[in-house]
């Protein structure tokens with residue numbers, strides 16, 4: 035039966051809206067507060083965005099059916115530079131961008147013209163995204179909607195910032211940031227192409243002296259200065275002689291540019307070729323000795339300063355380059371110089387257990403490296419570096435540092451060199467090139483006198499760790515990622531010069547950055563309802579107001595007076611905050627783990643008392659389009675609203691959820707969506723065929739199908755509680771089908787006409803379980819089933835109110851397995867049956883079987899031990915007659931699910947002969963059109979021409995087909 039999805043979608047969305055079903059206020063029920071990262075409206079949503087929101091919606095709807103008062107609100111994040119960048123591109127008539135707006139997103143042309151104003155872009159896509167969310171059936175309380183440039187929100191962010199500053203968590207200082215030289219703005223993940231967080235590392239620059247000119251070498255291992263034998267320069271590279279503040283340096287041009295962003299005044303004097311320095315000597319800062327400057331091709335101009343010091347005992351590159359120099363093959367080395375080079379020997383200065391005196395030599399030889407451009411040198415370097423860092427002890431030639439571990443002495447040595455005035459720092463991106471959304475390559479900038487969130491603060495980190503420990507993280511495997519992020523976090527610039535947003539309250543030239551104004555807004559959903567209802571005026575809000583709502587500080591009457599509301603209203607807001615906070619579940623995509631989600635926790639622990647700390651984080655993976663990553667360049671982005679128009683909301687919701695559990699990538703493809711549609715259409719069709727008739731006195735198969743239904747309810751509820759939605763959906767949609775088929779087969783063979791009530795009950799329960807996932811079609815079917823209440827307002831069927839009937843499970847399992855066996859025999863022998871005879875096992879076998887079963891359940895599966903105990907017992911000693919029986923029965927038991935074994939133990943012996951005779955004859959007649967005879971192995975009068983009866987075992991009767 036084909037379904038008009040869009041009509042059904044609209045019908046139920048209208049009904050929910052009329053009932054205000056998703057408008058949630060505080061009441062006397064237990065609450066749940068579910069939030070999801072709000073969207074950034076610079077384009078419409080596509081299928082990929084739909085995943086996180088759909089998961090959060092299913093979660094909300096499920097908890098509502100479980101009886102909770104669930105608030106699921108939504109806001110829109112206007113803050114930041116990307117929208118600004120877009121407006122500029124529209125202004126510049128960027129053909130690619132405008133074409134995308136027209137063809138992919140179908141934005142009317144007159145609208146595109148308005149997009150030169152950033153707010154117009156945000157407003158347009160805000161409405162577009164909101165419409166999509168409504169069309170997807172998300173159960174959002176839209177009365178609480180806001181944007182981050184609303185006056186009330188800005189007051190809220192000002193309060194947040196002043197509060198953090200008072201706690202010394204926003205500090206002014208000089209710290210490195212990722213930086214776009216064109217925009218003159220710090221950049222983080224949201225500002226870059228491909229959403230990469232710029233990552234950087236700090237090099238120590240040690241300045242050697244060449245007649246007053248500085249030869250700076252950059253290193254991550256300043257301690258190895260004690261092992262320096264020479265300096266390497268690339269003879270082919272055109273270096274620059276530059277003035278750095280008051281000194282003259284020789285560096286690569288790339289380094290000169292990097293230095294500009296590190297608060298240094300740079301003046302280029304002239305270009306100088308690397309080879310000009312070969313053969314000269316420079317003085318090291320730690321001794322009166324000079325070292326030779328030698329040529330090396332492995333030295334790259336874009337790395338560090340473009341010049342390195344050589345520590346051949348501990349650096350494989352240096353060791354190999356020294357060998358190359360000594361070989362005499364290098365043409366830029368003349369014969370005089372070559373003589374001097376022959377005198378250079380590695381200086382060992384680190385002792386590490388398990389490594390030789392000259393570890394670089396050993397590893398170069400072990401790896402069979404023969405020249406300095408061999409890529410294996412990278413691996414060799416890493417291996418030695420990490421071993422020496424953790425286990426190395428500084429040797430006697432390192433003066434005051436002798437005997438110390440590298441990992442401990444590193445910072446001391448850094449400080450010591452810095453004091454000599456011969457050191458500096460150089461910051462470099464480790465994941466370059468990182469490009470800003472404007473297309474410019476990012477650099478590391480030392481930002482001075484800037485506002486930073488002090489995420490390096492140890493107490494703050496500690497508190498956040500404590501919060502994470504008490505939190506539910508789904509899936510739990512991602513927990514360690516949060517710990518790592520927290521440990522590595524450092525000061526983070528929290529102000530920007532351009533973009534939409536809130537001004538830093540004490541420094542109005544700066545705007546609060548977008549990953550700083552989006553971390554505690556869940557609390558604002560309480561307030562926004564009153565702003566939107568015009569019960570409070572956003573412009574009136576003061577810090578005192580927020581202190582009262584969030585902390586209960588000071589006198590409500592006085593504060594209310596100042597902001598022109600009644601004391602009662604203010605107290606109502608406070609109470610609503612107390613009711614809904616803390617956040618019970620925060621949903622987001624995995625890409626926000628290293629930033630937003632961690633900042634969300636950090637800011638909550640800084641600003642709210644412990645009872646209001648977040649309770650749970652749920653992280654999901656992305657959506658692939660027919661196995662491929664979605665991207666504009668691949669042309670495989672499907673806007674969500676287009677997909678809803680084409681397929682309906684529910685098929686999309688299910689397709690996104692059924693292909694993957696949380697962290698895996700989900701796949702969206704046409705076959706999957708068609709499969710889902712067929713399945714839902716079938717359920718819909720079935721709903722028109724059953725009626726809520728009275729359920730008759732239960733027959734064995736009725737008891738069984740209801741037990742199975744009860745099992746289903748338990749399993750689905752368990753999966754739902756763990757947000758294992760893929761698993762839950764499979765249970766609901768598919769797992770029950772084979773059970774239902776068996777039930778129909780059984781009842782048909784018995785020519786029963788009174789099963790409508792039972793079918794109605796099973797379908798009703800499944801539809802209720804489906805309701806959080808496919809809310810529209812579930813309501814439609816629920817209505818067809820004759821219900822006047824909404825499915826979404828019904829109680830979740832955690833239990834269908836029936837006790838699981840273990841005996842009927844054993845009975846039906848037995849009958850099913852006999853039918854399976856008959857079918858298998860027929861398949862193998864290819865005979866058309868004329869007569870079927872079944873033999874059930876005799877009494878002593880049942881006793882022995884139960885004894886073996888008990889052994890297995892007690893953990894005893896050793897066949898020798900089991901046989902011994904059986905023989906020792908009078909009741910079962912007969913197994914001596916048939917020792918093979920024990921082995922087979924043991925295998926029967928081990929091949930069955932543990933649950934079934936336990937049930938069998940509880941139920942004890944069942945009268946197989948009686949059950950098979952009374953329940954299976956009609957089925958055999960129906961399926962094969964033959965008569966069924968049943969004998970016990972012990973019957974003296976049995977028909978047994980092929981001597982089959984002796985093969986019978988409990989739950990495994992012998993079968994003769996003729």
Ligand SMILES: [Zn+2]
Pocket residue numbers: 214215216217470471472473474
């Ligand atoms: Zn830029």
